[in-house]
Amino acid sequence: MPTHTRAPRNRTLALTPAERKKYSSRLKRITAPAAPGAILDSVICQDAFDVFPLLPGCEFDLVFADPPYNMTKNFRGNKFARRDLASYESWLESWIPQMKRLLKPHGSIYVCGDWASSPAICSALARHFTIRNRITWERDKGRGASRNWKNNSEDIWFATVSGNYVFNVDAVKLKRRVLAPYTDTHGRPRDWQDSAGGRFRITHPSNIWTDLTVPFWSMPENTDHPTQKPEKLLGRIILASTDRGGSVFDPFCGTGATCVAAKKLGRRYTGVEIDREYCCLALKRLDLADSNPAIQGYADGVFWERNTLPRRNASTKKDSPENGK
Numbered sequence: 001m002p003t004h005t006r007a008p009r010n011r012t013l014a015l016t017p018a019e020r021k022k023y024s025s026r027l028k029r030i031t032a033p034a035a036p037g038a039i040l041d042s043v044i045c046q047d048a049f050d051v052f053p054l055l056p057g058c059e060f061d062l063v064f065a066d067p068p069y070n071m072t073k074n075f076r077g078n079k080f081a082r083r084d085l086a087s088y089e090s091w092l093e094s095w096i097p098q099m100k101r102l103l104k105p106h107g108s109i110y111v112c113g114d115w116a117s118s119p120a121i122c123s124a125l126a127r128h129f130t131i132r133n134r135i136t137w138e139r140d141k142g143r144g145a146s147r148n149w150k151n152n153s154e155d156i157w158f159a160t161v162s163g164n165y166v167f168n169v170d171a172v173k174l175k176r177r178v179l180a181p182y183t184d185t186h187g188r189p190r191d192w193q194d195s196a197g198g199r200f201r202i203t204h205p206s207n208i209w210t211d212l213t214v215p216f217w218s219m220p221e222n223t224d225h226p227t228q229k230p231e232k233l234l235g236r237i238i239l240a241s242t243d244r245g246g247s248v249f250d251p252f253c254g255t256g257a258t259c260v261a262a263k264k265l266g267r268r269y270t271g272v273e274i275d276r277e278y279c280c281l282a283l284k285r286l287d288l289a290d291s292n293p294a295i296q297g298y299a300d301g302v303f304w305e306r307n308t309l310p311r312r313n314a315s316t317k318k319d320s321p322e323n324g325k
Helices: 017-024 047-055 087-095 098-104 118-126 231-241 259-262 276-291
Strands: 040-043 060-065 073-075 078-080 101-112 130-140 152-162 174-177 194-195 197-205 246-250 268-273 302-304
Touching: 017 276, 040 276, 047 098, 047 268, 060 098, 060 231, 087 098, 087 118, 087 197, 098 101, 101 118, 101 231, 118 152, 231 302, 246 259, 259 268, 259 276, 268 276, 268 302
Parallel strands: 040 268, 060 101, 060 246, 174 302, 246 268
Antiparallel strands: 073 078, 101 152, 130 152, 174 197, 194 197
């Protein structure tokens, strides 16, 4: 991790030597088959492919997988090399079937990818699960291209074990600012509400997500992980596809966004990550969630569009029924 001095307003999380020692002692490793429930609420620091066979079956309600995309990348010494699409699909096949064993009969799985890897993800998932949708979310970061369109979106494939699955649509509605405030013949708002913060409409969630912010230096959830997902994204998936008290598994958990969002929303969690530094950061974030259970952009039981959440809700919202407190 970087050792340079950060700017005063930079809120990126880092570890002190004392924290690194403390959290290292709390990391879990598995060397024998684990009993049901034994690995819940834990971060396992280990190669995921060594862990999968040792986990109990039918343990989780939800799997959220953010695997290495099909590109050459170095994650602090753990390298992934770009390969042809068929070879990437074969790599997906080496672990996706094991997720079905870990899920309960009503369970769901979400797998992240970019536009280039999406065909392989779809094909691999379809062999073992029922695909329900492809979510595309807008990243507010992205490098420009001189001979192509700027790549500013990613996909998340949603699939289920069976036709009997959890989907809590009322828990994941979006609060949008009203641009055209239509009224009925009596002048009353039509499907919107007027408030001190403005005019808003509560809408059903779609498979296009444009209200997310990739964590950056001024956000308290930010770390130096190069592909960190926002807690708001994870919160939406967890609320939709698990009930309170349900269990969530992340086989490539990085710095723990899935585990943190699950804890804040009153769910059990298990994360697996090979990098010790990232695992320790995940544990630090989990500890911080005890004093700040808020998920940025989620308050009053709804998800808000970017830059529309009133300031009074921006720090913490302890009276929300889904904030884990």
